[in-house]
Amino acid sequence: MTEVDFTTQFYRMCLARNLDEFRAAVAMNQLMEQNVMYADVEGNIFYVRTGPGSQNPRGRRALDLLATADRMTLEDATRITLDTYAGDSEHWRAALTAAAKAFAGGARVGVLKEALDLLANWAGHRSVDSPAATLYWVWRAKLKDDNAQPAEIAILQGTALPRDQQETLLRALAAARDEIVKRSGHREVPWGEVHRIRRGDQSWPAATTAVECSSLSRFAPSITATRVGCEGCYSGSRW
Structure with missing residues (x-):
């Protein structure tokens, strides 16, 4: 327990008299993952995502x-708070495009052309009318379920993946496409049909990223979800 001293860090953050002292306290990196913001009368504004794996x-x-x-x-x-861009999606889509080129002419790439084109032409925003956003979300979930998931660092750095990892990207995309068809009966499902904000018996499409936190059963009569800011409001995924 000697390496965990979040009480001291929090105490120093509370007593900080200026930005330098506050940043020095945050640099202890003893908090669990948190969004930390600072502002003072001098006009300084500071934000950092703290904690291991931040x-x-x-x-x-x-x-x-x-x-x-x-x-x-x-x-x-x-605008920044409500930003709907899927962070790092450009790197993952680039890796997928490279995988498709590596297996060009193969049967797997042929049957995935529609899904590959959908992601290639996507601007990366989870707008309520975007079926590409839904496909990307399910694809990344399928990759996490795959024990052979490619190394994230290599993808973020743009490093060429070995052939077996490229095949994993394509295999997960096929699984994502099949999952969407299985759940909806359609190949393309807009993000806003899957991710909703609910108040009482009414719901609205949600373009925010926070709604990914919980799963709502699209077919169950009772809906469970994650509570959000307003009284009686909930958000979640229909899947």
């Missing part, structure tokens, strides 16, 4: 957006 797609995307301007309006902050 380098996640959402955090990297936030840093990229925050780096685009020295000053930020309320509208800018709202």
Whole structure:
């Protein structure tokens, strides 16, 4: 337990008198994964995703957006908060495209052409009317279920994958396509039909990423979900 000292870190964060002291406290890196924000009367604003394993797609995307301007309006902050881009999706799609080229002419690539084109032409945003966003979400889930999942670091760095790992990407895409057809009866299902925000007996399509946290059964009469900010509001996936 000597390596875990989040109480001391939190105490120092609370007593920090300026940004330098606050950053020094955060640098202890003893908190569990948290979104930490700081602001002071000098006009300094600071954000960091802390904790072990804090380098996640959402955090990297936030840093990229925050780096685009020295000053930020309320509208800018709202836009970043509600950003629907699937972080790192460009790297995963590039790896998939490379895999398709490596197996060009093969039977597997031929039957996956429609799915491959859908992801290749996708801008990466989880808009409510995007079937590509749904396909990408299910594809990544299938990859996580595969014991032979390619190394994420190699994909993020753009390193060429060995042939067996490229085949894994294609195999997972086929499984994702089949899963979507099995659950919906269609090859293309918009993101907003799967991810919903519910209040009472009403629900609305959700473009935010937070709704990925829980699963809702599309076919069960009772729906369970994750509670969100407003009283009586819930969000989740119909799958």
